[in-house]
Structure formats: C-alpha cells, structure tokens
Amino acid sequence: MATPAKLLLTDLASSVSHVPSNYIRPIFDRPNLSDVVQISDASIPLIALQGLHGPRHSHIIKQTAQACQHHGFFQVKNHGIPEQVINNMLRIASEFFRLPESERLKNYSDDPSKTMRLSTSFNVKTEKVANRRDFLRLHCFPLEDYVNQWPTNHPSFR
Incomplete structure (x- = not known):
C-alpha cells in the first residue's frame, strides 16, 4: 500500500530529504533582486492607531x-490589543501546530x-x-458567528 501524500508542509518537511518540485518556482516567476531599486533611507510606514475613533480619524485614514x-504595506502600533492577549494567541497557535x-x-x-480552514496554499486546486x-x-468578527467553527483541540483554543 502506498504512503498517502502529506497535505501540510510541516509534516512533509519531516519526511523528505529534498524539496519536491511542486514547491520550487520557475526562475521566471522568482523575484529578481537586481531589478529592485534600493532606497537607502527606506523604512516600513508605521501607523499609530491610537485615536482612530476620535479626532485623529481622518489623519490615520490618510x-x-x-x-x-x-x-503596499504598513506596520501598526498602539492598536489596543494587550500584550498578554497576543502572547496567549501565539502560545495557543503553537500548541495547535504541535x-x-x-x-x-x-x-x-x-x-x-x-x-475556518487549515491549509498550505492560497488555492490548492x-x-x-x-x-x-x-x-x-x-x-x-463578530466572534459569536464564528467561534463555533474554530478547532476544538487544543482545549484552550476557544
């Protein structure tokens, strides 16, 4: 009997000695760093969300x-999510993936x-x-509409 194909990269990586061809992008589809203009003073835009629902709303939106x-991207700070909540979320996610x-x-x-889905690609099909x-x-969001779809294992997930 043939061994079933591994669906998740985490499980595949633990059982192979080389990168399977379906994980290797053709050269023409890879980023070409020589075509990227290097800007010495480039930085990621940092947006403070404190005051989003107040007088700074228009400025933050702009x-x-x-x-x-x-x-094409930015980083946020002062988002109001307590560090303990973020740490708990990261811990529970790690437990799930273990x-x-x-x-x-x-x-x-x-x-x-x-x-709600676990997958390994944007559109496997x-x-x-x-x-x-x-x-x-x-x-x-809203939490009450989706929490019942979340994984039941690890028990602290929900």
Whole structure:
C-alpha cells in the first residue's frame, strides 16, 4: 500500500530529504533582486492607531491610504490589543501546530471560501506551485458567528 501524500508542509518537511518540485518556482516567476531599486533611507510606514475613533480619524485614514499607495504595506502600533492577549494567541497557535498530524487534519480544507480552514496554499486546486507555509485561517468578527467553527483541540483554543 502506498504512503498517502502529506497535505501540510510541516509534516512533509519531516519526511523528505529534498524539496519536491511542486514547491520550487520557475526562475521566471522568482523575484529578481537586481531589478529592485534600493532606497537607502527606506523604512516600513508605521501607523499609530491610537485615536482612530476620535479626532485623529481622518489623519490615520490618510496615513493608511498613503502607505498602501506608496509601499503596499504598513506596520501598526498602539492598536489596543494587550500584550498578554497576543502572547496567549501565539502560545495557543503553537500548541495547535504541535498537535499530531491526524488531529490537525480534522481542520484541513483546500476550499478557499471556507471561513475556518487549515491549509498550505492560497488555492490548492488552482496553484501550480505550492506556497512554503501552513496556515490556520479563522474568521473572528463578530466572534459569536464564528467561534463555533474554530478547532476544538487544543482545549484552550476557544
């Protein structure tokens, strides 16, 4: 009997000695760093969200729009999420990804329209080259509409 293919990169990586071809992008599809203009004073835009729902609202929205237009990304600070909440979320996520493969795969889906899914690529059905990552996608707002879809293992997850 043939060994079933590993769905998640984490499990595949522990069982192979080389990178499978479906994880290798063709040269023409890879970033070419020589084509990237290096800007010596470049930095990631940093947007303080404190006051977003107050008198600074318009200014913060303008900063965000400019960062998206000129950089395509930005970093936020003063978002109001306590450090303990962030640390707990990271701890629980780590516990989830350390579960046995059979337990994690209960949450696996290659359907990109699902609001809760564990997968390894943006769209497994259409991508020719797989992304080198595993992710757990959880919709969270409003919480009461989605929390019942979240994984039940690790017990502290919900």
